[in-house]
Amino acid sequence: xxxxxxxxxxxxxxxxxxxxxxxxxxxxxxxxxxxxxxxxxxxxxxxxxxxxxxxxxxxxxxxxxxxxxxxxxxxxxxxxxxxxxxxxxxxxxxxxxxxxxxxxxxxxxxxxxxxxxxxxxxxxxxxxxxxxxxxxxxxxxxxxxxxxxxxxxxxxxxxxxxxxxxxxxxxxxxxxxxxxxxxxxxxxxxxxxxxxxxxxxxxxxxxxxxxxxxxxxxxxxxxxxxxxxxxxxxxxxxxxxxxxxxxxxxxxxxxxxxxxxxxxxxxxxxxxxxxxxxxxxxxxxxxxxxxxxxxxxxxxxxxxxxxxxxxxxxxxxxxxxxxxxxxxxxxxxxxxxxxxxxxxxxxxxx
Amino acid sequence: xxxxxxxxxxxxxxxxxxxxxxxxxxxxxxxxxxxxxxxxxxxxxxxxxxxxxxxxxxxxxxxxxxxxxxxxxxxxxxxxxxxxxxxxxxxxxxxxxxxxxxxxxxxxxxxxxxxxxxxxxxxxxxxxxxxxxxxxxxxxxxxxxxxxxxxxxxxxxxxxxxxxxxxxxxxxxxxxxxxxxxxxxxxxxxxxxxxxxxxxxxxxxxxxxxxxxxxxxxxxxxxxxxxxxxxxxxxxxxxxxxxxxxxxxxxxxxxxxxxxxxxxxxxxxxxxxxxxxxxxxxxxxxxxxxxxxxxxxxxxxxxxxxxxxxxxxxxxxxxxxxxxxxxxxxxxxxxxxxxxxxxxxxxxxx
Numbered sequence: 001x002x003x004x005x006x007x008x009x010x011x012x013x014x015x016x017x018x019x020x021x022x023x024x025x026x027x028x029x030x031x032x033x034x035x036x037x038x039x040x041x042x043x044x045x046x047x048x049x050x051x052x053x054x055x056x057x058x059x060x061x062x063x064x065x066x067x068x069x070x071x072x073x074x075x076x077x078x079x080x081x082x083x084x085x086x087x088x089x090x091x092x093x094x095x096x097x098x099x100x101x102x103x104x105x106x107x108x109x110x111x112x113x114x115x116x117x118x119x120x121x122x123x124x125x126x127x128x129x130x131x132x133x134x135x136x137x138x139x140x141x142x143x144x145x146x147x148x149x150x151x152x153x154x155x156x157x158x159x160x161x162x163x164x165x166x167x168x169x170x171x172x173x174x175x176x177x178x179x180x181x182x183x184x185x186x187x188x189x190x191x192x193x194x195x196x197x198x199x200x201x202x203x204x205x206x207x208x209x210x211x212x213x214x215x216x217x218x219x220x221x222x223x224x225x226x227x228x229x230x231x232x233x234x235x236x237x238x239x240x241x242x243x244x245x246x247x248x249x250x251x252x253x254x255x256x257x258x259x260x261x262x263x264x265x266x267x268x269x270x271x272x273x274x275x276x277x278x279x280x281x282x283x284x285x286x287x288x289x290x291x292x293x294x295x296x297x298x299x300x301x302x303x304x305x306x307x308x309x310x311x312x313x314x315x316x317x318x319x320x321x322x323x324x325x326x327x328x329x330x331x332x333x334x335x336x337x338x339x340x341x342x343x344x345x346x347x348x349x350x
Numbered sequence: 351x352x353x354x355x356x357x358x359x360x361x362x363x364x365x366x367x368x369x370x371x372x373x374x375x376x377x378x379x380x381x382x383x384x385x386x387x388x389x390x391x392x393x394x395x396x397x398x399x400x401x402x403x404x405x406x407x408x409x410x411x412x413x414x415x416x417x418x419x420x421x422x423x424x425x426x427x428x429x430x431x432x433x434x435x436x437x438x439x440x441x442x443x444x445x446x447x448x449x450x451x452x453x454x455x456x457x458x459x460x461x462x463x464x465x466x467x468x469x470x471x472x473x474x475x476x477x478x479x480x481x482x483x484x485x486x487x488x489x490x491x492x493x494x495x496x497x498x499x500x501x502x503x504x505x506x507x508x509x510x511x512x513x514x515x516x517x518x519x520x521x522x523x524x525x526x527x528x529x530x531x532x533x534x535x536x537x538x539x540x541x542x543x544x545x546x547x548x549x550x551x552x553x554x555x556x557x558x559x560x561x562x563x564x565x566x567x568x569x570x571x572x573x574x575x576x577x578x579x580x581x582x583x584x585x586x587x588x589x590x591x592x593x594x595x596x597x598x599x600x601x602x603x604x605x606x607x608x609x610x611x612x613x614x615x616x617x618x619x620x621x622x623x624x625x626x627x628x629x630x631x632x633x634x635x636x637x638x639x640x641x642x643x644x645x646x647x648x649x650x651x652x653x654x655x656x657x658x659x660x661x662x663x664x665x666x667x668x669x670x671x672x673x674x675x676x677x678x679x680x681x682x683x684x685x686x687x688x689x690x691x692x693x694x695x696x697x698x699x700x
Contacts, residue, residue, distance in 0.1 A: 011445075012443065012445050012446060012700040013443070013700065014699055014700065015700070046644060046645075068644065068645045069645060088601075088645060089601045089602045089609070090601070091599050091600075091601045091611070091658065091659060093362065093363070093599065093659075095361075095362050096362060114602050115602065115658065117658055118601075118602075118658065121659075140648075141602075141609060141641070141643060141646050141648060142601065142602040142609045142646060143602075171643065249441050249443065250441075251438075251439045251440070251441045251468075251492065252439045252464050252465065252468075252491075252492040252493075259439070259491060259492045261441070261699075264618075264620065264671060265670075265671070265674050265697075265699055266699050268614075268619060269618060269619040269620045269621075269668075269671060270614065270619045271619075271621075291491065293491060293521065294396060294418065294670055294671075294674075295396075295418045295419060295438060295699070296491050296492060298490075298491060308441065308465065308467055308468065309441060309443075309471075318619075320615075320644055321614060321615070321619060321644070324615050324644075324675070325674070325675070325697065326697065327697055347615075347675065347676065347677055349364055349611075349615055349616050349645070350362040350363065350364065350365070
């Protein structure tokens, strides 16, 4: 194994590298922060989709895992995780109902509902479940208005479910300067919806540091394990907290512009309007990825671009998308490959 | 197998469905159009990554296939395709050089070069290859200026390669009303670079219909096999030409807004500034996908949104990204599943 300057392991580019020391620091740090504030931590496993990382989170005291889909739940249940929350308004199509029933018999399973209709259909198709009512705290995606949560909870109870509480995702905190407001909205929505529910569960990496004084009993951040360019640009982590990067080679260049072989098929194409580009280069903080094709990132440097053949690290904008494109993560410590982790739940969308 | 209204097969959503009759019409149509204009057709296989679709293209007279990476070339060579062009400025890192050499011994292989340096290194690391010099026709990604092509071609010949010709990708045709200009730029660049080169190869689905009268000898469109929302919005195909859609379920709704379970992890997050949203619904042409999360698309309808549990078809913005997220394609004919095709080159980025 050859090692390039700046501790980059040389394998075939592009590949996804995870610095395990940075990862472990992130896992331990969020666990300690939640504990200090008396909050349960139920990390969202959709970010990493890896059994190895989930084990580290549980070893650091996570109360369980959050997942987005039934197939993610099946994967993590198969890996030995016995307390899972599907934080999604699961619709019980016939095949999915059968799978949910099998899961609920096997592990401690919580499922999201956001309507009287879905609560009723879940009861009919699957049977009684532990459910949490989803509340919209301002992201305006799924979830009921806070004032409607009690109605849905009562209907769910009548349908036979055990209502464990409420949850929300303050996704509108994904914008510059919006974290404080999103955290306030989250707290207000959960208070209004059911301040006495046993479980009052909230997001999210951008707002996690702001949770605690309010009504939350649980947080579900995901991205914090790796960090990404979005989080750095939002100010919720620093470059030294970014554990996952795509390692890429300069394949073409002219003047201050280099083309590297990490495109949207390895980085993902996520690019919020406020982002400075399609990802960032931690070792070149003033460089910008001005265009992205499937196998080309066009990088503009403030001065002369690196040479052809140079190996660079690229932090993706949104690390969840990057991981879901990779079959495995190359695990490095001090620039040396120490392991490979399978992205076991890659593509687990159903 | 249950069949929903509008001929949608009911399997677990979200899934990627390909209407094989529409696909076959697209494959045959592009083949005929190229033949009529005396152009070789070398379709880009990065779009479909499927052996079954590549076979259909060759059966319709494709001169060979285009791929983007060495690993795609390995995959298609393994599937019996013996004439492949890696339309990329391949950088010969040690592992990649070894793999290129093995491929070149086994099949008719063409490789892109866009610098004297890469031509020299390829010769040294791999040995003599059939190369095409990449020319920048206005997309400003990789490729040399047309006036520099002769210099790179001469250097490649001196290094021992067999220079088969030149190629360009007029990617700046991906914008409303830009196809004519991009096709003119493509023709001008190829004429200036080497109007007497045996192979003068160009793009691309948006510009393919405009190629022919100029200096091109070969076209390399990819997306045309499936079509996508981008192509419809660019005016280069119609809804009835869109062969691939993601089938999704309404999981939540309020008023004119529905949340469906096809998010960025199945559709991809590509969204050019000129697109009307994050994909389109062929059966609801006035609906718009106004937001996209990993497992939620937020769809606004002109009137009342469909009911929870309704099954809808979503055309992704950029079908190449969608296919690269899927492990298999559900092949349908008249709304009935007739086959599954493996996305054999999924994730083949190296």
